Amino acid sequence: MKQLRYLRNVSTLKLDVETCIGCGMCTIVCPHAVFVIEDSKARIVDLDACMECGACAVNCPVDAIAVRSGVGCATGVIQGALQRTEPTCGCSDKSSCC
Amino acid sequence: MGGQEESGRREGAQSCCSSGRRPQDVGPCCGGVSFALRAGAGAPATPWIEGIVATPAGGVPRVTTKLTRSDRLGGWKARWALGRMRYSVEPGLYAVGSPTSESPVFVSANHKMSLDRLRSNLDGRDGWILVLDTQGINVWCAAGKGTFGTDELVHRVQAVRLDEVVSHNALIVPQLGATGVSAHAVKERSGYTVVYGPVRAEDLPAFLDAGMKAAPGMRRVRFNVRDRLVLIPVELVMALKFVLIIATAFLVLAGLGRDGFSIGRLGTAGVGYAMLFFSAFVACCVLLPALLPWLPGRAFSTKGVWIGLIVGGASVALGAVARADVFGSWPASIGWILFVVAVASFSALNFTGATTYTSLSGVRREMRVALPLQIACAAAGVALWLVARFI
Ligand code: SF4
Ligand code: SF4
Numbered sequence: 001m002k003q004l005r006y007l008r009n010v011s012t013l014k015l016d017v018e019t020c021i022g023c024g025m026c027t028i029v030c031p032h033a034v035f036v037i038e039d040s041k042a043r044i045v046d047l048d049a050c051m052e053c054g055a056c057a058v059n060c061p062v063d064a065i066a067v068r069s070g071v072g073c074a075t076g077v078i079q080g081a082l083q084r085t086e087p088t089c090g091c092s093d094k095s096s097c098c
Numbered sequence: 099m100g101g102q103e104e105s106g107r108r109e110g111a112q113s114c115c116s117s118g119r120r121p122q123d124v125g126p127c128c129g130g131v132s133f134a135l136r137a138g139a140g141a142p143a144t145p146w147i148e149g150i151v152a153t154p155a156g157g158v159p160r161v162t163t164k165l166t167r168s169d170r171l172g173g174w175k176a177r178w179a180l181g182r183m184r185y186s187v188e189p190g191l192y193a194v195g196s197p198t199s200e201s202p203v204f205v206s207a208n209h210k211m212s213l214d215r216l217r218s219n220l221d222g223r224d225g226w227i228l229v230l231d232t233q234g235i236n237v238w239c240a241a242g243k244g245t246f247g248t249d250e251l252v253h254r255v256q257a258v259r260l261d262e263v264v265s266h267n268a269l270i271v272p273q274l275g276a277t278g279v280s281a282h283a284v285k286e287r288s289g290y291t292v293v294y295g296p297v298r299a300e301d302l303p304a305f306l307d308a309g310m311k312a313a314p315g316m317r318r319v320r321f322n323v324r325d326r327l328v329l330i331p332v333e334l335v336m337a338l339k340f341v342l343i344i345a346t347a348f349l350v351l352a353g354l355g356r357d358g359f360s361i362g363r364l365g366t367a368g369v370g371y372a373m374l375f376f377s378a379f380v381a382c383c384v385l386l387p388a389l390l391p392w393l394p395g396r397a398f399s400t401k402g403v404w405i406g407l408i409v410g411g412a413s414v415a416l417g418a419v420a421r422a423d424v425f426g427s428w429p430a431s432i433g434w435i436l437f438v439v440a441v442a443s444f445s446a447l448n449f450t451g452a453t454t455y456t457s458l459s460g461v462r463r464e465m466r467v468a469l470p471l472q473i474a475c476a477a478a479g480v481a482l483w484l485v486a487r488f489i
Contacts (some may be wrong), residue, residue: 006396010459011248028312029276031319032455052243052457055276068460069277 017041019064026056026065063073071095140452142146148216149236155259160193163221165214173211185210186234201372202306204277204295205251207232207240216400219299223306226264230254240321247279253290262289270295273317293322298477319454324386329449334383341379344441354487374413375438381409382442388448398456401466402446406439412419413438427484433482443468 013034022040027033032049034055035042042064054069110165145166145395150157170187189208193218195201195346196250203226216437220227230250232240240246251269255261257418269278273294294315296305304311352368353359382405393401425431447468 002324006460007457008396010463011457013458025281028317029273031274031317033314033318049455050457051455052459053277055241058278058280059276059282061282068459 006048006051008048011047011052012066013044013047013052013056015042015044015049016064016066017043019062020060021062021064023061025059025061029055029059031055063075110285110377122129146214151197155191155262158191158193158226158263160195161213161217161227163194163217165218169214170211175215176262187213189229189231189254192227192229193219193225193258194227197224197226199263201225202230202310203260203264204302205230205269205271207235207237209234209236209240209248210479212236215299216302219302223303226260228254228258228260228269235408237272238274238277239277244278246275247278248283248287251279251284255290257289267291268310270292272299273297274311274319289393291332321390321454323388324391325454329387330383333387333445333449334380337379337383337448345375348372348375351484352487356488378413378438379441379445380410381412382406382438382445385409386442386446397464397468398446398462399443399472402443403439405446406442407435409442410435410438427489429482429489430486433479433484433486435479436475436482437479440479442471443475445470447472469484 006012020042022037023041024037024040024042026035029038031053032043032046034044034046034050036045037043050067052067052069054067057063057065057069065069119406145168146162147159148162149160151160152158186208187210189294191362192213201224204216204220205228206212208231209230213227216227230240230246231254232245232250235243235245251271255269267290269284269290269292271281271292271294274297276294279292281294284292293310293311294312295302295321296312298316301312305316348367348371349364352371353361353364355363382402385405385408386402387406390401393404395404396400414435416424417425417431425434447461447464450461450464
């Protein structure tokens with residue numbers, strides 16, 4: 001998937017290496033191989049591949065990962081802006097973008 | 099059977115029962131386990147249920163692993179018709195093959211297509227399928243919304259009394275559910291260990307044969323040509339309303355001319371422009387996903403500009419070659435191209451919701467720049483096109 005990548009340097013993904021216990025959960029759940037484990041610690045190797053899905057942060061047992069997750073969906077962002085809520089993906093009503 | 103009926107009913111009240119929609123293939127609606135018993139008792143059976151497996155926690159419906167024509171047709175309809183996007187099955191426990199208390203438990207969403215994909219890939223295997231109530235939404239979207247999540251998983255495990263059915267404590271959860279499921283929280287609250295399976299159900303057999311180990315490729319989402327092309331129908335249907343409004347606007351505006359408004363022109367130029375716009379939009383919707391990786395630029399709005407130039411330019415060029423004086427003058431031609439570029443760029447930006455790699459921060463950044471430009475471009479296009487009708 002090397003050719004399909006989105007904008008550079010926009011991901012809000014942050015890793016607190018101090019806190020990390022090297023359990024490897026983030027490498028399992030990330031669908032874009034953003035993390036690797038080196039010397040019993042996680043390391044971000046491909047920040048630009050991060051789609052901010054939040055799976056790594058939700059599954060890190062020691063809260064070493066922070067990411068502002070949400071749907072990367074323009075329709076959702078517009079809907080959210082109109083309704084003054086967080087971006088939503090519209091799956092909740094009868095139309096659906098997914 | 100009376101005792102079991104209670105387990106699934108709580109959710110039934112707020113799932114498909116209340117929606118008033120009960121497609122035939124969903125089957126009887128309320129109550130998890132009782133549903134199967136009723137089906138077995140001669141009620142209209144769901145074709146993909148083939149009997150019941152007895153367990154200490156009651157009868158569990160056994161699903162077939164072969165997809166029938168009606169399953170495929172249903173999936174196809176769900177892709178095209180928005181009203182059927184909630185294509186749901188009853189949440190609860192199902193069996194595949196002849197499972198024992200040692201057999202693996204696969205977690206799925208109550209989206210019929212998610213379940214179909216799972217069961218068809220478990221052909222020849224024994225296991226349990228735990229269907230969560232995601233309100234008919236697929237695993238990935240439901241995980242993003244949290245309905246495929248820790249709470250529902252923990253609740254469902256207890257509701258079906260899984261501890262009476264299996265003797266182990268592993269749950270195989272599709273990897274894309276990880277956005278909503280927190281493995282350590284599930285362990286803490288239910289005692290069950292979450293094992294993340296592969297992203298794609300097709301890889302499940304290999305995953306199981308390797309002793310529940312996913313090869314690196316199984317953990318990555320893809321977005322190949324096929325993955326992208328299946329999105330076209332939904333994108334088309336979703337945009338249809340807006341496309342028809344714009345096409346109608348073209349139809350009416352085409353009546354304008356030096357001599358005022360002419361109804362006659364609606365039938366000739368008007369219909370022509372409306373159809374031209376409609377075909378241009380369809381062309382954009384097909385070309386964008388097909389050409390996505392090769393379009394220059396990372397931003398979707400930029401990729402859309404190329405599509406707009408190709409489609410807008412092609413319609414002008416074709417008009418010129420056919421000597422069908424579609425646009426009448428060069429300002430009208432340029433106006434047309436500008437407008438098609440704006441529309442293509444905007445619909446490409448909208449396509450971000452269907453991709454597997456865009457991020458919220460990225461879409462936000464892109465929209466801040468792209469939206470004003472798209473609006474300006476569309477306005478300039480329409481203005482030029484209109485002005486050209488008077489010169
Ligand atoms: S999940 Fe958390 S603790 Fe485990 S390796 Fe990743 S960052 Fe470290
Ligand atoms: S937010 Fe999602 S894509 Fe980004 S690093 Fe975490 S798991 Fe990977």
